[in-house]
Amino acid sequence: MNISVVIPLLNEEESLKELHDWIVRVMQSNQYSYEILFIDDGSTDQSWDIIESLSVTNPNVKGIRFFKNYGKSQALNAGFKETIGDVVITMDADLQDSPDEIPELYHLIKEEGFDLISGWKKIRHDSVIAKNLPSKLFNWAARKTSGLHLHDFNCGLKAYKSTVIKTVDVSGEMHRYIPVLAKNAGFYKIDEKPVQHQARKYGKTKFGAERFIHGLLDLLTIWFISKFGKRxxxxxxxxxxxxxxxxxxxxxxxxxxxxxxxxxxxxxxxxxxxxxxxxxxxxxxxxxxxxxxxxxxxxxKQEHTSYKIAHKLNLTTLESSKKY
Known part of the structure; x- marks a missing residue:
């Protein structure tokens, strides 16, 4: 399969059908084989009913529903475990990320050989005070501590080689730092692509100002783990x-x-x-x-290794069959 699209969501019933149809048009026009995996992170509206109806008419639609709201990181982690595509695309469900970006993102991963491409919302349609200025401060701090020169760590629109998302463990509130986690795991071909950012069409944002405080605290955690986690x-x-x-x-x-x-x-x-x-x-x-x-x-911690194995060659012993 060419592409897996992973979409975490919370109470986005108005946008799901439109987003699905948009993605399908892009996939069909480019003749991609695909799957769309919706992760319902404890919605209290009709989001899951809509996902079920979409799966009836389109067998490429798959879904995971949480009992309650666990957060975006857990939603992505659950989705990553189920993907079967060579390239994995993540995007938000609020129609602010454009599916028209998918072909270029796929090309950069599949043809250019990048491990991860992060979207860069160069022109934003958010409140300057509520989001733009805090985002600039947050991204500046992330660049300084991680060594990755990305302009927009928190953009939901990203593309991954499948081995990346099968290797990194996204937990807590670490979805903002998947590029940093990938770098720490040994994936160095990481870049960014300016992407179209659209104004929210339905509803309102599910994230408050506290996400930036949590983001900075998580950034300190990532820095500590990457520098001193093993020592x-x-x-x-x-x-x-x-x-x-x-x-x-x-x-x-x-x-x-x-x-x-x-x-x-x-x-x-x-x-x-x-x-x-x-x-x-x-x-x-x-x-x-x-x-x-x-x-x-x-x-x-004898049962947990501190490394990830990319390949094994000509190993037939019982030890080689252990899960790493």
């Missing part, structure tokens, strides 16, 4: 040693001062530097222990 002792241990050393230097200075310079001066417990030294050494010890314990937890 947390390098961070916590270094911080612990540094703080313990600073506290020890304070304590040594106070001891020398009391024993040799001002033996009849104030008691050590009457000097604020004493408590500063004590607290600093305690915090340093806690950081070091946190790093040590985290290292032990990572090393004790």
């Amino acid at each position: 947390p002792m390098h961070l916590f241990g270094a911080m612990g040693i540094l703080m313990f050393f600073i506290g020890f230097c304070f304590a040594a200075y106070l001891g020398i001062d009391k024993l040799f310079i001002h033996p009849t001066g104030r008691l050590l417990t009457d000097r604020p530097q004493f408590y500063l030294a004590l607290v600093t050494m305690m915090i340093g010890t806690q950081f070091f222990l946190a790093g040590f314990i985290t290292e032990m937890i990572l090393r004790s």
Whole structure:
């Protein structure tokens, strides 16, 4: 199969039929074999009924329905597990992403050999204050911390080689950072394409301002995992040693001062530097222990490998049949 289109949605009953017909026109005009996989993320309107009716008239329509709203990352993750296309396209269900972009995205993945192409909404039709300015700040921070020079990390319109979405694990609220997850997994042919962004035709956005706060927190998580996920002792241990050393230097200075310079001066417990030294050494010890314990937890996880295998060749042993 050429293309799998994965569409997460929440209460988008007005747009689903129009979006489906638009995608079908694009697929038929380009003679693609395709599947459309709708992920209903706990809608409370008639979205699932519409998906069911579409699947009756078009066998290429498939669907997954959540019991409740779990979030876009979980919806994408569930969809990715079910795709069978060589190229996977993701888009939002609100008609702001144009299916007319699909042929060029498919060409870039299938013919040009890219692992991932991210859409770039160069001209936006959103509120400047509510979305544009926060998005610019968010994308700037993402570029600085990830090393990926993409203008729009959060664009829902993306294209993937199938091996990418079968390798990365999209959990939590990490859908914004799939390009970063792909890079960390070893996929480096990542680029972007300016795409058409349309004004919302029906309903209203399902995302509030809190998504940017969550996005920045998730960005810090991604940065930490990519830098220190396999070696947390390098961070916590270094911080612990540094703080313990600073506290020890304070304590040594106070001891020398009391024993040799001002033996009849104030008691050590009457000097604020004493408590500063004590607290600093305690915090340093806690950081070091946190790093040590985290290292032990990572090393004790025998059933989970810390790597992904792309290919195996001429391996017939029982060990080679294990799932990685």
